Amino acid sequence: MARLKLKLQFYCGDEIAMGPGKADLLEAIAGEGSISAAGRALGMSYRRAWLLVDTMNRCFVRPLVEAHPGGGKSAGAKLTPEGEAALAAYRALSVQVQSGTAGPDFEKLEVAIRGEPISQS
Amino acid sequence: MARLKLKLQFYCGDEIAMGPGKADLLEAIAGEGSISAAGRALGMSYRRAWLLVDTMNRCFVRPLVEAHPGGGKSAGAKLTPEGEAALAAYRALSVQVQSGTAGPDFEKLEVAIRGEPISQS
Numbered sequence A, B: 001m002a003r004l005k006l007k008l009q010f011y012c013g014d015e016i017a018m019g020p021g022k023a024d025l026l027e028a029i030a031g032e033g034s035i036s037a038a039g040r041a042l043g044m045s046y047r048r049a050w051l052l053v054d055t056m057n058r059c060f061v062r063p064l065v066e067a068h069p070g071g072g073k074s075a076g077a078k079l080t081p082e083g084e085a086a087l088a089a090y091r092a093l094s095v096q097v098q099s100g101t102a103g104p105d106f107e108k109l110e111v112a113i114r115g116e117p118i119s120q121s
Helices: A020-032 A035-041 A046-059 A081-099 A104-112 B020-032 B035-041 B046-059 B081-099 B104-112
Strands: A003-012 A015-018 A065-067 A077-079 B003-012 B015-018 B065-067 B077-079
Touching: A003 A081, A015 A020, A015 A046, A020 A035, A020 A046, A020 A077, A020 A081, A035 A046, A046 A065, A077 A081, A081 B104, A104 B081, B003 B081, B015 B020, B015 B046, B020 B035, B020 B046, B020 B077, B020 B081, B035 B046, B046 B065, B077 B081
Parallel strands: none
Antiparallel strands: A003 A015, A003 B003, A065 A077, B003 B015, B065 B077
C-alpha cells in the first residue's frame, strides 16, 4: 500500500516561514522550554534550531518564539501567543488538507503503486 | 503575501514512487519523446532522469515509461497508458488538494506572514 506524504510550506519571499520541520520545532520548544533542549529532542544542532527560530521570527509579522533573558545555550524560550496560534493553524490545516486527498484520483494512484519497489533493473 | 507550496509524495517502501519532480519528468518525456531530451529540458542529467524513470517503473505495478529499442542516449521513450493515467491522476489530485486549503486556518497563517522577511538579527 502506497503511503502519501503531504508537505505544506509557507514561503515568505525565498524563505520558508512555516513547514513540517518548523512546526515540529515550535512544538518541541513549547514542551521543552528552551531552544537548545528542543533541538536536542529533535536531533538538531543548537545552531540549526536557532536559525529556524530566527527565520520564523523574521518571516512572521510578530515573533513566534520569545527567548528569555540570560543568553547562552541554557536560556529558556517559549512560544508567544502568535506562536501558539500559528502552530495550531498549521496543524489544523495539515489535517484538513490530508482529509481532502480522498477520492478517485488518490485511489487510482494508490492501487497502481506497489507496497515495495521491485529490485533495481 | 505568503505563498503556500504543497508537495504530494507517494512512497513505495522507502522510495518515492511519485512526486512533483517525477510528474514533471513524465510530462517532459511525453512532450520530448526521449528520456535524455526530457532531462535536458528540465536541466537534469541523463543519469538522474534515467534513475527517476527506473524508480517509477520499479514502484508501480506496471511501468510508466517505455523506452524504445535502440539503447544509448538517443533512444526514444514514451509514456505507457499507465504512465498517462498516473500523471493525470497526480495532477488532478494536486489541484484538488490545493483547493482544499481554503478556510480560516489558511487565512490565519497567510495574514500572519510577511511578504518578505525582515533582515537577519
